[in-house]
Amino acid sequence: MTIPQRRKRLVIAAGLVTAAALVVGVSRVATAADAAKTSRAGRWTWTARMPGAHMETAPLAVDAARAAGLDPGTIRAVVTGGTGQGEARLVSASSRSDGVCFAITAPGQASSFSCRRPTAKEAMVVRVVYGGTSLDSVDHVTVVGVARGDVGTVSVTTADGTLRTLPLNRWRGFSYASDDAESLPTALSAIGKTGSLLERIDLGSFAAPG
């Protein structure tokens, strides 16, 4: 083989190696970017700093937030479900560290806030209120909740075995309300965007206190 031929072969080989390196490099970058995207999707974060809409009046939630050392100015309404005495709202407030805190408000009541870090493992945060007009009957059950970033669908299983998909709002909030025994909720399931079951929550029994 002559020297020019060797040089030509060397140049071709170098070119092939460079091309291969570029392909591998690009695929690695794409994989890392995809992984980062997937990782972000599986977090308790939103495009806005806080999920939910500004609230005009929520005095009990304000007092509950203030008592917990949270800034009442950050309270937002994530989702509302039910009507009348069965109405419930999931509210959020900014935590002192890097997270979001959630509480439920219902007529004349507000729970304490519990906070989630962006890396929290649960796929859903759920709150439930139920009640009745006499101490021996359950007239209404309302579930409100919010889903993690990688949840695509939330469904509720009811007492009669029906499975219903609950719409997610822009903050991934969801709600379900029932006022008859057949459709009382028994479990919630969070399905990932890839179709896998991420979490199932058994809602337990709903019995009157009497």
Next chain:
Amino acid sequence: VGRHRASDRGAAKGALRIAAACMMAAGLMTSMGGARAATPMAGSRSLAYWFYTGNIPTSSGERAVRKQNDCCNNNQWIRMSWQTGTHDMNFLNIDYAGNWSSVRAYASNGYDQYLLYSATAWRQGGCQNPLGLSTVWTNCHEGNTP
């Protein structure tokens, strides 16, 4: 005067190592876990702080304990703490007409939780063990402070 003995330097290094280990441990602890309760910051407690301390269901089989509030026009707090590692519990409110409302207290949010309620809307506040679940040692407080 300005020079330290070797043993002093060794001790100082040891202390630094311990401090660094503590800081790392603290960092790990704060990064672990998802749910954290944002609990109200309360002052000292009187002996009669809890209106009920004991098992629920009670010895008479009641699944709820409740207390009439002092009434009126002010906010009331229910605080419920219960045996760690058990299950979800409920806050319970009952109004003047017999209407009632239970807010579930999920154990995943901690075993010491609060509910703030309006005394103009509800007459009694208390703690409830949901039907079908095991007996749990519970402390229940109702009052106009957390």
